[in-house]
Amino acid sequence: SQQGEEDPQALSIQEGENATMNCSYKTSINNLQWYRQNSGRGLVHLILIRSNEREKHSGRLRVTLDTSKKSSSLLITASRAADTASYFCATPPGGSNTGKLIFGQGTTLQVKP
């Protein structure tokens, strides 16, 4: 089962531009996470936002969460060619604390130099 769905599926921008990716989910959550995956590699955790938070920053990353719309967005500012990767949102199913995470299908970002 897929809890999160990312939009768009693919995004191509020029270096220096901002990139925005969106994630929608279905059930109540206590947190939402974003991960990054370089081609053919494992995923790397980027940022976690809790359900009682509306916005969170980490370096060039800005994440927002709207629990009323069951959606989140990831903004990468001043993108670099090294930001080229796939980005996934992930949530615990039904707000559980079993440790499981359900991942969306991801947004593939290409940053052209």
Add this chain to the structure above:
Amino acid sequence: DGGITQSPKYLFRKEGQNVTLSCEQNLNHDAMYWYRQDPGQGLRLIYYSQIVNDFQKGDIAEGYSVSREKKESFPLTVTSAQKNPTAFYLCASSSRRTASSGANVLTFGAGSRLTVL
């Protein structure tokens, strides 16, 4: 350096064969997970284990088996019953502290790519 080691990185299997993918972590994490990723797709949970000698099925457990005899190790066997095993397999782990707090952050290995010939 602490981390998760998956091996082999690439594996080829003939139809009808069982293969085992290794996953070892030295992070002292209690929980470990196996995910499958198909091209252009997200991750789907195969099995997970929150403590030694205990594991639970994920969303797509059919055709797979696991064991958790040691805290550091969580091997995945892809059996001949798995009809379409060609995929990228990712192992992950997390600490019980973050899992029980509801903010479970996963650390991933580099993955193993299995191809059926």
